[in-house]
Amino acid sequence: MTKLTKTIPAKFIYTYSYHEDEISLCKLEMRSLFGFDTSSSVLQSPLKIDPSRSPFIKARVDVTYQTPSLEEMVQQVKELKIVEQPFKVMFVQHGDQEKTDKVEFKERRSIEREVGTRIRGKVDLINPEMIFAIMKLNEGWLFGKYIKSKAIWLKHQAKPHNYSTALSTRVARAVVNIASPITTGNKVIDPCCGIGTVLIEALSMGLDIVGRDLNPLVIPGARENIGYFGFEGEVNLGDMRNVRDHYDVAIIDMPYNLCSVLSPDSQLAMLKSAYKFADKVVVITIDPIDSILVKAGFDIVDRCVAKKGSFSREVIVCESMRKNKRV
Numbered sequence: 377m378t379k380l381t382k383t384i385p386a387k388f389i390y391t392y393s394y395h396e397d398e399i400s401l402c403k404l405e406m407r408s409l410f411g412f413d414t415s416s417s418v419l420q421s422p423l424k425i426d427p428s429r430s431p432f433i434k435a436r437v438d439v440t441y442q443t444p445s446l447e448e449m450v451q452q453v454k455e456l457k458i459v460e461q462p463f464k465v466m467f468v469q470h471g472d473q474e475k476t477d478k479v480e481f482k483e484r485r486s487i488e489r490e491v492g493t494r495i496r497g498k499v500d501l502i503n504p505e506m507i508f509a510i511m512k513l514n515e516g517w518l519f520g521k522y523i524k525s526k527a528i529w530l531k532h533q534a535k536p537h538n539y540s541t542a543l544s545t546r547v548a549r550a551v552v553n554i555a556s557p558i559t560t561g562n563k564v565i566d567p568c569c570g571i572g573t574v575l576i577e578a579l580s581m582g583l584d585i586v587g588r589d590l591n592p593l594v595i596p597g598a599r600e601n602i603g604y605f606g607f608e609g610e611v612n613l614g615d616m617r618n619v620r621d622h623y624d625v626a627i628i629d630m631p632y633n634l635c636s637v638l639s640p641d642s643q644l645a646m647l648k649s650a651y652k653f654a655d656k657v658v659v660i661t662i663d664p665i666d667s668i669l670v671k672a673g674f675d676i677v678d679r680c681v682a683k684k685g686s687f688s689r690e691v692i693v694c695e696s697m698r699k700n701k702r703v
Contacts, residue, residue: 554691651672
């Protein structure tokens with residue numbers, strides 16, 4: 377009798393898809409969420425993260441079985457408990473497979489049938505309530521529940537008010553993940569919130585975030601944008617230099633449009649104020665401000681470039697020197 381591989385607990389496979397302009401941003405998000413990055417289109421981790429959090433994750437597979445061969449996998453899935461919901465099995469092709477290692481369409485359908493017929497339950501190929509994935513990786517075969525990412529950020533593009541210079545919802549969502557890899561326990565502030573693009577992404581993930589802006593003309597639009605998607609969030613009018621509460625992290629998209637050109641002294645004043653009220657700051661900027669961040673009291677711990685054609689921003693992750701001294 378063939379010896380079967382045991383079930384692997386708490387192992388998750390994430391499949392990725394991104395444009396070449398997004399590589400740097402995607403890798404910073406990976407490092408923030410998982411503690412490392414990869415050039416692969418497949419990431420393996422013991423951490424369970426909702427795939428819909430990231431604009432780059434296509435799906436998550438909750439690995440139930442891993443075997444060296446397909447024959448062993450076919451035998452292994454017989455051990456599954458009866459599946460109560462209508463289900464289907466889907467072969468997941470991924471970008472890491474070499475051309476010689478790719479599985480052609482007919483063979484993929486054949487594998488899906490072979491594995492699916494071994495699972496006790498009702499098959500529904502049209503409207504399944506549960507999807508099982510089978511994948512071929514270098515080390516063998518994987519099988520588990522398939523959770524597809526929902527492009528929540530895409531829906532948020534349809535907000536009532538937009539600025540041409542605002543972050544895209546896709547970039548904003550990645551920035552929120554970089555700023556707060558955990559969705560509970562962190563107090564977050566966006567002290568230059570504009571029309572609320574970052575706030576909407578953060579609130580959709582369940583983060584505890586407040587918004588603030590110096591411009592009285594944008595506050596009504598930010599509040600309307602948030603309410604448009606059914607979220608409730610605090611958006612206050614005020615200078616970030618007057619923030620008195622303490623926050624775990626601040627997300628600061630430095631003003632840069634023609635009406636908001638800031639001198640180095642003004643940038644320093646903003647960042648010094650952030651040093652007082654936040655232990656961690658994620659700064660989005662088009663200007664080189666490393667020296668200003670250091671003068672304000674921050675250590676730069678990670679960074680990336682977020683590109684869109686010829687236009688690019690830097691996303692800089694900083695921690696206060698005060699916090700690092702405590703550590």
